[in-house]
Amino acid sequence: MHIGILTGGGDCPGLNAVIRAVTLALINECGARVTGIERGFLGLLTRSVRPLGLREVQGILAQGGTILGTHNRCDPFHYFGADGADCSAQALAFARELGLDGLVVIGGDGTMSIAHRFEPLGLPVVGVPKTIDNDLAHTDRTFGFDSAVAVVAEALDRLETTARSHGRVMIAETMGRYAGWIALEGGMAGGADMILLPELPFSVEAVARLCAEREAGDGCTLICIAEGARAAGRELTVRATLADSPDPIRLGGVGQWLQQQLQPLLSSEVRTTLLGHVQRGGSPTPYDRVLATRFGYHAAQLVRRGEWGRMVTLHGEDCASVPLSEVAGKSRNVPLDHPLLAVARGLGVSLGEAHR
Amino acid sequence: MHIGILTGGGDCPGLNAVIRAVTLALINECGARVTGIERGFLGLLTRSVRPLGLREVQGILAQGGTILGTHNRCDPFHYFGADGADCSAQALAFARELGLDGLVVIGGDGTMSIAHRFEPLGLPVVGVPKTIDNDLAHTDRTFGFDSAVAVVAEALDRLETTARSHGRVMIAETMGRYAGWIALEGGMAGGADMILLPELPFSVEAVARLCAEREAGDGCTLICIAEGARAAGRELTVRATLADSPDPIRLGGVGQWLQQQLQPLLSSEVRTTLLGHVQRGGSPTPYDRVLATRFGYHAAQLVRRGEWGRMVTLHGEDCASVPLSEVAGKSRNVPLDHPLLAVARGLGVSLGEAHR
Amino acid sequence: MHIGILTGGGDCPGLNAVIRAVTLALINECGARVTGIERGFLGLLTRSVRPLGLREVQGILAQGGTILGTHNRCDPFHYFGADGADCSAQALAFARELGLDGLVVIGGDGTMSIAHRFEPLGLPVVGVPKTIDNDLAHTDRTFGFDSAVAVVAEALDRLETTARSHGRVMIAETMGRYAGWIALEGGMAGGADMILLPELPFSVEAVARLCAEREAGDGCTLICIAEGARAAGRELTVRATLADSPDPIRLGGVGQWLQQQLQPLLSSEVRTTLLGHVQRGGSPTPYDRVLATRFGYHAAQLVRRGEWGRMVTLHGEDCASVPLSEVAGKSRNVPLDHPLLAVARGLGVSLGEAHR
Amino acid sequence: MHIGILTGGGDCPGLNAVIRAVTLALINECGARVTGIERGFLGLLTRSVRPLGLREVQGILAQGGTILGTHNRCDPFHYFGADGADCSAQALAFARELGLDGLVVIGGDGTMSIAHRFEPLGLPVVGVPKTIDNDLAHTDRTFGFDSAVAVVAEALDRLETTARSHGRVMIAETMGRYAGWIALEGGMAGGADMILLPELPFSVEAVARLCAEREAGDGCTLICIAEGARAAGRELTVRATLADSPDPIRLGGVGQWLQQQLQPLLSSEVRTTLLGHVQRGGSPTPYDRVLATRFGYHAAQLVRRGEWGRMVTLHGEDCASVPLSEVAGKSRNVPLDHPLLAVARGLGVSLGEAHR
Incomplete structure (x- = not known):
C-alpha cells in the first residue's frame, strides 16, 4: 500500500x-x-x-x-x-x-x-x-484550537497587569472571522471583563457604559473581541482615502475601530492589541x-x-468519522444558548448586549 | 441565602x-x-x-x-x-x-x-x-489534569534533548498511584518511547530489550512511568537497612528502581527524574x-x-451531576481497551508488555 | 525612619x-x-x-x-x-x-x-x-527588558513556523520608538532574518531584494522591526483622510507600512503582527x-x-549609582559599532542597509 | 580553511x-x-x-x-x-x-x-x-545558566502554591555539586524563604527553627537547596545496606536527607522535589x-x-578571551561576600546559618 x-x-x-x-x-x-x-x-x-x-x-x-x-x-x-x-x-x-x-x-x-x-x-x-x-x-x-486559546489567555494575563496598573481599558482582538470560539474560551480563560463575538452584535453604548462604571469604581476593563465581531446596526469600515490614491482603504481591525469609538467617551486610556498570526503558529x-x-x-x-x-x-472522548459529502460548507458558530455564554453572564462577564 | x-x-x-x-x-x-x-x-x-x-x-x-x-x-x-x-x-x-x-x-x-x-x-x-x-x-x-499533563509533557520535551544528545535512557516518573492517566496522556504528548502504567504490569526484560535495540540503532529512549507502575511478578521495595537503625526503608520510587534494574543490562547511561509536586502546583x-x-x-x-x-x-462537552451517594469509593482506571492505548501501540510506543 | x-x-x-x-x-x-x-x-x-x-x-x-x-x-x-x-x-x-x-x-x-x-x-x-x-x-x-525580549522571541518562534509552512514574509513590529534594543536582542533570540532599527535607516529596496532572493530559494523571511524604524529618505505617514472627517490620520505602524511597500514587489504573501502591550505586561x-x-x-x-x-x-555584574542630576534626558541608543550588530551581520542577518 | x-x-x-x-x-x-x-x-x-x-x-x-x-x-x-x-x-x-x-x-x-x-x-x-x-x-x-535558573524559578513558583495551600515545608533540590549559583539565583527568582549552598554549610537546627517559626505564624517554607549543600559537621550519606547485597548504598540526595532530618521536628508536612535533568535540557x-x-x-x-x-x-557586556592554559581546573564558587548573598539576607531569606 x-x-x-x-x-x-x-x-x-x-x-x-x-x-x-x-x-x-x-x-x-x-x-x-x-x-x-x-x-x-x-x-x-x-x-x-x-x-x-x-x-x-x-x-x-x-x-x-x-x-x-x-x-x-x-x-x-x-x-x-x-x-x-x-x-x-x-x-x-x-x-x-x-x-x-x-x-x-x-x-x-x-x-x-x-x-x-x-x-x-x-x-x-x-x-x-x-x-x-x-x-x-x-x-x-x-x-490547534486549544493552542490558540492558550495564546489568547496568556496575552490577556499580560495585558491585565498593565490594565490594572494604569486603570486602562485594554482591547485584545483575536482570530475568529465568523465563529467566536477562540474569543469566548480565550476570554474566559484569560479573565476578560467583556467578550464580543461575531454571533452576538454588541452595543457600543453598552460597552462604553460598562467601561465607565468600572472606571468610576477605580477599575480597569479587559475586552476580548473576535475579529468578526460587529456593533449592531453600525458599519465598521471607516472609509479612508490615501493622499496619493483615490481608493478607499481599510483601517486596522474591529479592535482599533472600537478603541476609536470608546476613547472619546472615557477618561481612561484605551489601548488595543491585535494578536494576529501568533495564534496559529x-x-x-x-x-x-x-x-x-x-x-x-x-x-x-x-x-x-x-x-x-x-x-x-x-x-x-471518542474519535469517529463522517462522509466527506456531509462536511462541505457546514460550519458551527457559537449557538446563542451555548452553556459557556450562560457561564459568562453568570460570572458578570459582559457580552456587550444592549439590554442587560 | x-x-x-x-x-x-x-x-x-x-x-x-x-x-x-x-x-x-x-x-x-x-x-x-x-x-x-x-x-x-x-x-x-x-x-x-x-x-x-x-x-x-x-x-x-x-x-x-x-x-x-x-x-x-x-x-x-x-x-x-x-x-x-x-x-x-x-x-x-x-x-x-x-x-x-x-x-x-x-x-x-x-x-x-x-x-x-x-x-x-x-x-x-x-x-x-x-x-x-x-x-x-x-x-x-x-x-487540574490538563495542567499536570502539561508539566509532564514539558519535562519530557526537556529530557528528550539530553537523552538524544547523550544517547541515554531517560526515565521520568509521574504522579498516578493507581491510575495511569497522567503518564499516558503526558507520555503521548511528550513523545515518550515507552509508557508504563499501574494498570498494565510491565516486563523489565521487555523494557531492557527495547532500550538495547534502540541503543544499537544509535537512538535514545524516553520512558514515562507512573509512580504506581509495577513489574509483573516482581517486588518493588528493595529492602534496605540503615547503619543506625534496623528498620527497613523505602528506596526512592519505581523510576529509580527501574534504573537500577536496567543499568547493568545496557551500555547507555540511565537517568531518572522524579517530577513530584511540580505536577500539582x-x-x-x-x-x-x-x-x-x-x-x-x-x-x-x-x-x-x-x-x-x-x-x-x-x-x-456538557456539565451534569450525580448523587453524592453514587460517588464514594469509585475510581476509574485506564481500561485495557482504551483507545489511547491502541494509538500508543500503533505508533510504536511500547507499554512494556512481555509479548509484543 | x-x-x-x-x-x-x-x-x-x-x-x-x-x-x-x-x-x-x-x-x-x-x-x-x-x-x-x-x-x-x-x-x-x-x-x-x-x-x-x-x-x-x-x-x-x-x-x-x-x-x-x-x-x-x-x-x-x-x-x-x-x-x-x-x-x-x-x-x-x-x-x-x-x-x-x-x-x-x-x-x-x-x-x-x-x-x-x-x-x-x-x-x-x-x-x-x-x-x-x-x-x-x-x-x-x-x-523588564529581558521580559520584553522574551515576549518578542517567543512570538518570532511562533511566527517562524507559519512563515516556513507557507513560504511567507512575516513582519513582527516590536516596541522601541527611539532605541532598537528590544528589536535587536529579541530578533537575534528569535532567529529573525532581518532586523530593522531606529538607529539604522533601512532601504525598502534592499529589504525587498533580500525577501525575493529567499523566495527564489524556497525560503521564508522573518523580519523584526522596531516601531521607530524608518526607511531612509522616506516618509512613513501615509496621509489618509476619513470619509467623514477632513483630518489626516495615521495608518497602523511601520510594520503595516512596510507590508504595503513590500507586497507589490513579491509573490509570497506578507503578513504583519503588531506585538503591542503584551511586551510590557x-x-x-x-x-x-x-x-x-x-x-x-x-x-x-x-x-x-x-x-x-x-x-x-x-x-x-555590580550595582552602583549616579547623581539624579546626571540622569535627566540622557538616553542610550544602539551605537552603530555595537558588537551585537557585528554578530548579526556575521550570521547573515540583514539590517536592511542599502549597500551590503 | x-x-x-x-x-x-x-x-x-x-x-x-x-x-x-x-x-x-x-x-x-x-x-x-x-x-x-x-x-x-x-x-x-x-x-x-x-x-x-x-x-x-x-x-x-x-x-x-x-x-x-x-x-x-x-x-x-x-x-x-x-x-x-x-x-x-x-x-x-x-x-x-x-x-x-x-x-x-x-x-x-x-x-x-x-x-x-x-x-x-x-x-x-x-x-x-x-x-x-x-x-x-x-x-x-x-x-545555559539562565535557562537552568528559569527552570528552578518556575518549579518554585509551582511548589509555592502547594506549600501555601497546605502550610507545608517544600524542599527543591537543584543542580550545583560544588557551586551554588543555580540555587542562589533560582532561589531568589523563585521567592525561596531559604537558600542552602555548597559554599555555606548550614545548620539543621537553624533550618528547623525557622520552619517552626513560620509554621507558628501560619506560614509555609520554601527551601531551595543545591545538591552539594551540606550541614556543618554532619555526614550526609546515610549508610544503608540492601537486603540482598552487603554494599552500602546512597540514599537519594541532600534534599531527601534534609526532609528526614526536619520531619520529626515539625508538625507541618515536609516534601522534597529533585529537579534533576530537566534543568539541563x-x-x-x-x-x-x-x-x-x-x-x-x-x-x-x-x-x-x-x-x-x-x-x-x-x-x-563584552566578549573577550583567555589562554586555554589559564583555564584548566579553575572554578568559581559563590564568594561569601557576593552581593546577592547580602541581598538575600537583607530580604529575610535565610542561608541556613547557625548564628543569625
Missing part, C-alpha cells in the same frame, strides 16, 4: 503531530509506504514529494507548522493550464504515476471540498479536519498534541479498513 | 478558578452571601472563616493553589474531642452558628465521603470533583481554567435550584 | 519585585516604616497611600504590573490648582504631613526629572530606573526578577546610608 | 545556538568549510563526522541539546588501543586526514583540558565555555540564545584572526 499525505490551508499547531501519527501507524500497522506531498495540492502539480519514514517524522510531534508546507489557495480544479483545461487531470496523473492507493488530506473546509472532488475520479481520500477556529460542524473539537499545547495524534491514528485506521471518503471527527 | 465554600485534599491547579466561579455566580445570580471556610473541614473546627465577595476573588482565576487553604486529613467524624465524641457535632454547630444554608465542597473522593455524611445531619452539600489523576468514575475529565492551563470555571458555575446552579446532595460532572 | 515608595510611567515587568525588595530591606535592615503612594506622584495630590509591610509584599515577586498603580502623565509641577499655582507645594505638604523622611521613586526618565525637582524643596529621593526599552544612559541593563522573567530585586535592595542601601539624590545603576 | 566543531560534556541549553553561530560566521566571513564531529572527541576515534552548512544549522537556534551529540567521558589521552598506546595519535591522524585547520571545542573544564593537550601536537583549538553551573573562573556568565531562554550566539560568533573571530589556544569569555 502506498499512501500520500498533504496539508492544506492555513497553519495550525498540531499539523506535524498528525503527519507523524498517520505515518507511524501506516508503517507499523499496514507496512505501507508513505509519501509526503509538499505545499498542499500544489505539490501534485509541481511534482514535489518526499518519502516519509520513521526518521523523517522523529521529533516533529512538538513542532509548530507543517514539515510538508502548505498552500492557502491551490485548487487544481480552478488552476488552468495552457490548454484551457483545469489541472485536476494533471494532479491525478501524477498521483497515478506515484502509484498512490489513496490520500490522507489534512485541512479545513476548502481543502476537504477539493479532496472530495478527487474521489469520483479514482483517487480515494481520508480527511483530517483542521481549523484553529473550532468551527467545524461535525466534530466537538479540532486540534508555534508548538501545540499538550492537549492538542494528543488530539492531533489521535486524529492521525484514526485516519490511518480508516485507510487500513478501506473506509475512504470519510473525515475523522471527535465526539466526547 | 448564605453558602459556605471549602477545598479539601491535595493541591490542584484550578481550585481558585472554581472558588471564583461559585462565588461570582452565587452573588450575581442569587444575591447570596458567601463565606470561605479555611483549610478544608478543619476550618469548621477551628472557626476559621472569611467572607468572599467580588473583590476577594478578583485576579485569582490564574493563580495556583487555593486561597482558602486545604488539609489532607481532617475528617471531623474521625477527630475526637476531650469528651470522647467525634467532632462532627462541633463542626455542624459552627455551620449553624454561621447560618449556612449549605456548603459547596471542592475535593476528591475522601472529601466527598465526609461531605456526604453531613447531609443527613442537616447540612446540605454540593460537590465539585477535584483530582489531578483524572480517575473519577462519573466524569470524563477533571480540572502552579497556574492552571487555559483549558483547566475554563473547565474549573464551568464546574464552579454549575455547582452554583445546583445550589440555586436546591439540588443538594449532588456532585458536578462532565460528559462530553 | 519613614519612607515612601511610588512607581511612575508605563508598566514594566519587575516593578513589584522592586517594591518588595525595597520594603523588605528597609524593614529588616533599618526598622523603617514604609508607605506606598498610589498611581505615581498623583497619589501625593489625591492623598492615596497605604502602608507596606511584610504581608503586603508577600507573593508579589512574580506578579506583573505594580500593586501601587502608576500614572503616565502626572507631574505636580505641571498641574495647576484653583489658585493658579502648580501643585508641587501641595504634594510636598502631604509628604510632610505623612512624616516622610524620603522617597524611593521607581520610574523612567520623566519620573526621575520630577523626582529631582523635589530634592531642593526638602524631599530627598532615591531613584530606581525603569524602562523596558533598556535605553538609559547610565546603566548596562534595566529590569505579565510576569517578569527570572532574570528580571533577580535584577529588579537587586535594584530594590540597592535603593534601600542608598536610603540607609543617606545617599540621597542618586539613582541605582548596573555595571557588569 | 576547514574547521571542525565538537561539543563535549553534559547537555546544556544553547549548544546548538553556538554551533549555528560558529558555522554561519565561519562560512559568511571566512568562506570556511565546516565539519561537525559527533559525540565529542569520540567522533575523532569513531570517524563520525558530517558537513555543516547553512541548511544544517537552520532552525536549531531554539533547540535544546546538541545536534552533534556529546559524550561525558571520552578523553583520547585516556583511551588505550590494542597496542597499549593512548588514542590521541589516532584522533590527530583523523583530524589531519580530514584536513582540519583547527577545532572549535564547546565544553566544560574537562573538555577544555583535553583540547589544550591537542594544541602542542599540532591541532590548534579555540574553546567556548559551557557549564550550566556558571562556575567558570574567567567569565561572568555562561550560556530543553530550549534555551532568549537570554541564553543571545549569549550563546555571541560566544559562537566570537569563537569564529578568534579562528579568523588566528588567535588559537584561547577560550571565549564574557566580561560585563
Whole structure:
C-alpha cells in the first residue's frame, strides 16, 4: 500500500503531530509506504514529494507548522493550464504515476471540498479536519484550537497587569472571522471583563457604559473581541482615502475601530492589541498534541479498513468519522444558548448586549 | 441565602478558578452571601472563616493553589474531642452558628465521603470533583489534569534533548498511584518511547530489550512511568537497612528502581527524574481554567435550584451531576481497551508488555 | 525612619519585585516604616497611600504590573490648582504631613526629572530606573527588558513556523520608538532574518531584494522591526483622510507600512503582527526578577546610608549609582559599532542597509 | 580553511545556538568549510563526522541539546588501543586526514583540558565555555545558566502554591555539586524563604527553627537547596545496606536527607522535589540564545584572526578571551561576600546559618 499525505490551508499547531501519527501507524500497522506531498495540492502539480519514514517524522510531534508546507489557495480544479483545461487531470496523473492507493488530506473546509472532488475520479481520500477556529460542524473539537486559546489567555494575563496598573481599558482582538470560539474560551480563560463575538452584535453604548462604571469604581476593563465581531446596526469600515490614491482603504481591525469609538467617551486610556498570526503558529499545547495524534491514528485506521471518503471527527472522548459529502460548507458558530455564554453572564462577564 | 465554600485534599491547579466561579455566580445570580471556610473541614473546627465577595476573588482565576487553604486529613467524624465524641457535632454547630444554608465542597473522593455524611445531619452539600489523576468514575475529565499533563509533557520535551544528545535512557516518573492517566496522556504528548502504567504490569526484560535495540540503532529512549507502575511478578521495595537503625526503608520510587534494574543490562547511561509536586502546583492551563470555571458555575446552579446532595460532572462537552451517594469509593482506571492505548501501540510506543 | 515608595510611567515587568525588595530591606535592615503612594506622584495630590509591610509584599515577586498603580502623565509641577499655582507645594505638604523622611521613586526618565525637582524643596529621593526599552544612559541593563525580549522571541518562534509552512514574509513590529534594543536582542533570540532599527535607516529596496532572493530559494523571511524604524529618505505617514472627517490620520505602524511597500514587489504573501502591550505586561522573567530585586535592595542601601539624590545603576555584574542630576534626558541608543550588530551581520542577518 | 566543531560534556541549553553561530560566521566571513564531529572527541576515534552548512544549522537556534551529540567521558589521552598506546595519535591522524585547520571545542573544564593537550601536537583549538553551573573562573556568565535558573524559578513558583495551600515545608533540590549559583539565583527568582549552598554549610537546627517559626505564624517554607549543600559537621550519606547485597548504598540526595532530618521536628508536612535533568535540557531562554550566539560568533573571530589556544569569555557586556592554559581546573564558587548573598539576607531569606 502506498499512501500520500498533504496539508492544506492555513497553519495550525498540531499539523506535524498528525503527519507523524498517520505515518507511524501506516508503517507499523499496514507496512505501507508513505509519501509526503509538499505545499498542499500544489505539490501534485509541481511534482514535489518526499518519502516519509520513521526518521523523517522523529521529533516533529512538538513542532509548530507543517514539515510538508502548505498552500492557502491551490485548487487544481480552478488552476488552468495552457490548454484551457483545469489541472485536476494533471494532479491525478501524477498521483497515478506515484502509484498512490489513496490520500490522507489534512485541512479545513476548502481543502476537504477539493479532496472530495478527487474521489469520483479514482483517487480515494481520508480527511483530517483542521481549523484553529473550532468551527467545524461535525466534530466537538479540532486540534490547534486549544493552542490558540492558550495564546489568547496568556496575552490577556499580560495585558491585565498593565490594565490594572494604569486603570486602562485594554482591547485584545483575536482570530475568529465568523465563529467566536477562540474569543469566548480565550476570554474566559484569560479573565476578560467583556467578550464580543461575531454571533452576538454588541452595543457600543453598552460597552462604553460598562467601561465607565468600572472606571468610576477605580477599575480597569479587559475586552476580548473576535475579529468578526460587529456593533449592531453600525458599519465598521471607516472609509479612508490615501493622499496619493483615490481608493478607499481599510483601517486596522474591529479592535482599533472600537478603541476609536470608546476613547472619546472615557477618561481612561484605551489601548488595543491585535494578536494576529501568533495564534496559529508555534508548538501545540499538550492537549492538542494528543488530539492531533489521535486524529492521525484514526485516519490511518480508516485507510487500513478501506473506509475512504470519510473525515475523522471527535465526539466526547471518542474519535469517529463522517462522509466527506456531509462536511462541505457546514460550519458551527457559537449557538446563542451555548452553556459557556450562560457561564459568562453568570460570572458578570459582559457580552456587550444592549439590554442587560 | 448564605453558602459556605471549602477545598479539601491535595493541591490542584484550578481550585481558585472554581472558588471564583461559585462565588461570582452565587452573588450575581442569587444575591447570596458567601463565606470561605479555611483549610478544608478543619476550618469548621477551628472557626476559621472569611467572607468572599467580588473583590476577594478578583485576579485569582490564574493563580495556583487555593486561597482558602486545604488539609489532607481532617475528617471531623474521625477527630475526637476531650469528651470522647467525634467532632462532627462541633463542626455542624459552627455551620449553624454561621447560618449556612449549605456548603459547596471542592475535593476528591475522601472529601466527598465526609461531605456526604453531613447531609443527613442537616447540612446540605454540593460537590465539585477535584483530582489531578483524572480517575473519577462519573466524569470524563477533571480540572487540574490538563495542567499536570502539561508539566509532564514539558519535562519530557526537556529530557528528550539530553537523552538524544547523550544517547541515554531517560526515565521520568509521574504522579498516578493507581491510575495511569497522567503518564499516558503526558507520555503521548511528550513523545515518550515507552509508557508504563499501574494498570498494565510491565516486563523489565521487555523494557531492557527495547532500550538495547534502540541503543544499537544509535537512538535514545524516553520512558514515562507512573509512580504506581509495577513489574509483573516482581517486588518493588528493595529492602534496605540503615547503619543506625534496623528498620527497613523505602528506596526512592519505581523510576529509580527501574534504573537500577536496567543499568547493568545496557551500555547507555540511565537517568531518572522524579517530577513530584511540580505536577500539582502552579497556574492552571487555559483549558483547566475554563473547565474549573464551568464546574464552579454549575455547582452554583445546583445550589440555586436546591439540588443538594449532588456532585458536578462532565460528559462530553456538557456539565451534569450525580448523587453524592453514587460517588464514594469509585475510581476509574485506564481500561485495557482504551483507545489511547491502541494509538500508543500503533505508533510504536511500547507499554512494556512481555509479548509484543 | 519613614519612607515612601511610588512607581511612575508605563508598566514594566519587575516593578513589584522592586517594591518588595525595597520594603523588605528597609524593614529588616533599618526598622523603617514604609508607605506606598498610589498611581505615581498623583497619589501625593489625591492623598492615596497605604502602608507596606511584610504581608503586603508577600507573593508579589512574580506578579506583573505594580500593586501601587502608576500614572503616565502626572507631574505636580505641571498641574495647576484653583489658585493658579502648580501643585508641587501641595504634594510636598502631604509628604510632610505623612512624616516622610524620603522617597524611593521607581520610574523612567520623566519620573526621575520630577523626582529631582523635589530634592531642593526638602524631599530627598532615591531613584530606581525603569524602562523596558533598556535605553538609559547610565546603566548596562534595566529590569523588564529581558521580559520584553522574551515576549518578542517567543512570538518570532511562533511566527517562524507559519512563515516556513507557507513560504511567507512575516513582519513582527516590536516596541522601541527611539532605541532598537528590544528589536535587536529579541530578533537575534528569535532567529529573525532581518532586523530593522531606529538607529539604522533601512532601504525598502534592499529589504525587498533580500525577501525575493529567499523566495527564489524556497525560503521564508522573518523580519523584526522596531516601531521607530524608518526607511531612509522616506516618509512613513501615509496621509489618509476619513470619509467623514477632513483630518489626516495615521495608518497602523511601520510594520503595516512596510507590508504595503513590500507586497507589490513579491509573490509570497506578507503578513504583519503588531506585538503591542503584551511586551510590557505579565510576569517578569527570572532574570528580571533577580535584577529588579537587586535594584530594590540597592535603593534601600542608598536610603540607609543617606545617599540621597542618586539613582541605582548596573555595571557588569555590580550595582552602583549616579547623581539624579546626571540622569535627566540622557538616553542610550544602539551605537552603530555595537558588537551585537557585528554578530548579526556575521550570521547573515540583514539590517536592511542599502549597500551590503 | 576547514574547521571542525565538537561539543563535549553534559547537555546544556544553547549548544546548538553556538554551533549555528560558529558555522554561519565561519562560512559568511571566512568562506570556511565546516565539519561537525559527533559525540565529542569520540567522533575523532569513531570517524563520525558530517558537513555543516547553512541548511544544517537552520532552525536549531531554539533547540535544546546538541545536534552533534556529546559524550561525558571520552578523553583520547585516556583511551588505550590494542597496542597499549593512548588514542590521541589516532584522533590527530583523523583530524589531519580530514584536513582540519583547527577545532572549535564547546565544553566544560574537562573538555577544555583535553583540547589544550591537542594544541602542542599540532591541532590548534579555540574553546567556548559551557557549564550550566556558571562556575567558570574567567567569565561572568555562561550560556545555559539562565535557562537552568528559569527552570528552578518556575518549579518554585509551582511548589509555592502547594506549600501555601497546605502550610507545608517544600524542599527543591537543584543542580550545583560544588557551586551554588543555580540555587542562589533560582532561589531568589523563585521567592525561596531559604537558600542552602555548597559554599555555606548550614545548620539543621537553624533550618528547623525557622520552619517552626513560620509554621507558628501560619506560614509555609520554601527551601531551595543545591545538591552539594551540606550541614556543618554532619555526614550526609546515610549508610544503608540492601537486603540482598552487603554494599552500602546512597540514599537519594541532600534534599531527601534534609526532609528526614526536619520531619520529626515539625508538625507541618515536609516534601522534597529533585529537579534533576530537566534543568539541563530543553530550549534555551532568549537570554541564553543571545549569549550563546555571541560566544559562537566570537569563537569564529578568534579562528579568523588566528588567535588559537584561547577560550571565549564574557566580561560585563563584552566578549573577550583567555589562554586555554589559564583555564584548566579553575572554578568559581559563590564568594561569601557576593552581593546577592547580602541581598538575600537583607530580604529575610535565610542561608541556613547557625548564628543569625
